[in-house]
Amino acid sequence: MDGKRGELMAVVEVRNLRKRYGEIVAVDGIDFSVEAGEVFALLGPNGAGKTTTVEILEGYRNPDGGSATVLGQDPRTAGPSWRERIGIVLQQSGIEKELTVREALTRLARLYRDPADVETTIGRVGLNEKTDARIKTLSGGQRRRVDMAAAIIGRPEVIFLDEPTTGFDPAARREAWRLVTELTADGATVILTTHYLDEAQHLADRVAVIAGGRIVAEGDPSTLGGRQTRVATIRFRTAGQLPESLSHQAITRKDGWTEIASTRPVETLYALTGWALDNGVPLDGLEMARPSLEDVYLELAGEDG
C-alpha cells in the first residue's frame, strides 16, 4: 500500500490503528502513510472514522491499538516544538468571534516562534477587506478562511483539514478549494477529511475511502475503484425480441428499459446496433454509461458501512 520511498519520506505513518468508544468501534485497523508534500484525503460517510483518525494524528485522542506518527513523533507525547510544525482546521472554528480578523491572527502568530506575516496571511486567504472586521460579522465561508489563515500562520509543515467545506454552498466550496490548492503550493503536507467525493478528487493526490472504521479502497482519485468502472451499462427501450446472444446478458426492467451490463461495451454495442438495423427495430433512448466515482464510492462505503 505504501510507495517504495515511504520508508524515507513518510510524514505521517499509521499502522493498524484502532480506537473504540465503549461498544462502538470507530477505527478498526487502519494503515496508511503520507509522504512529504502530498495531499492525502480520507473520504467516507459520517461515522466512518475519519475524524477519529485525524484527531489521533493531531494528538487529541489516544488510540487503543496500533501506532501513529507525525513528523516522526507520537502525537500523544509530542510537545510544543512539534505543535510548531503542524497546522489544524477543526470542524468547529474555535476562534473567538468577538475579535477582528487581525486581532485573532496576531494573537495566534505570537504563539509560534517563526510565524508568517499577519497581513500577508490575511491577503493569502483573500480577506484584506475584512482585516478589521469582527469575525462574527463575516459569512460562513469567510470565517472558514479565517480558520485556514489560523492553520497556516505558524508556517506548518503538516496541515490537517477536518471537513473544511461541510455546510458550504457550491460557490463557497469552490472558493475554499482554490484556497487549499494555493496553500498546498507551498509544499506543506496536507491531510484532509471529507465526505464529498468531488472534493477529494479535486484536491487530493491520493484518496483513501474509509467506511466502518476500515480503509476499503485507496489510490489515485482518477483510478480509484478501477475494477468497478470497467463495467459499462447500455440502456435502451425496444419493442423487438433480442437475439439469444444479447438477451442472456440483458435485464428488462418494469419501467420498460432494457439494460445490458458489459465489460466489453464496444463489441456489445456493435452486436446490438447491427441487430437493430438488420431487423428495422428502433432502440429508443439508447445510451451507455460507466459508473461515476460517486457510484463507486457509495458502493465501497456501503459494502462495509
Added chain:
Amino acid sequence: MGNLWWEFVHHTRVFWRVPVAAFFTVAFPLMFLVLFNLLNGDATVDSLGGLGFAQFFTPAIAVFSIVTACYTNLVITTSMDRDEGILKRVLGTPLPPGTYIGGRVLAASGIGLTSVLIMLIVGVVAFDVEVLWSRLPLALLVLVVGAAAWSALALAVAGLTSNGQAAPAIANATILPLAFISGVFFPVESGPEWLATLAAFFPLRPFVAAFSEQWNPLVDPGFPGVDLLVLLAWGVVGAWIAMRRFTWEPAKLVRS
C-alpha cells in the same frame, strides 16, 4: 512570561467585547452599590455597633465583584468557550495549556480588581466611605488570595459542568445563596448565629469578612489568618478538582 502577558491581554479584550458579560460582572454590582446606598441613606447597622450603612455595604458588595469576575464569569465563559471548540483549538497550538489558563485567570482577576476599584471610588466620592489607609495593603492581599481561590473553584466547577448552557444556572445557583448568608447584602450579625457559623465554613464569608473589616473603623481586626486559611483551603480543593476534571473538548459521546 511574554505569552502569559499576551494571553492576559487577549482574554481581557475578549471580555470587554461581550456586553452581557461586562454588564453582569461590572455594571450589575455597581447598580446594587448605588441603589442600596441610596435607599438606606444615613442608616446605621446596629448589629455592627452602629457602623454606617455605606461603610458596611460598599466593601462587601465591592469584594463580591471579585467573585462575580473570577467565579461566575469564569465558570460561564470557560464552559461556553469549551462548547465552541475554543479550548480545543488552543491545544492544537504550541501555547502551553497552563499559560492559557493562567492568562484567563489573570484577566478575570484584573477585571474583578478594576470593578472593586470603581466601586470603592464611587463609595468614597458619593457615599462618604472612609478609607483606612494603613489597612489597604492587607485589603489588597485579601483580594489577591480571593481572586486565586475563586478562580480555582471556577475551573473546578467548569470541569464538573458538561455543557455551557447549564453553566450560568450552575454558577448562579452555587453563589447566590452563599451571597445572602455571607454578609454581602445583609450583615450576618443580624441573623441567627448558626447561619453565621455555617457560612463561615464556605469560602465566601471568610473572604467578605477579611476584606470588610479592613474598612471598619470601629474594630481593630489584625491579620485575618483564619479567614485566609479557609479561603486558601477551598482554593486548593478547587485546584485539585480542576486538575483532575477539567476538560478541553466539547462533551460528546461518540465522535466519528
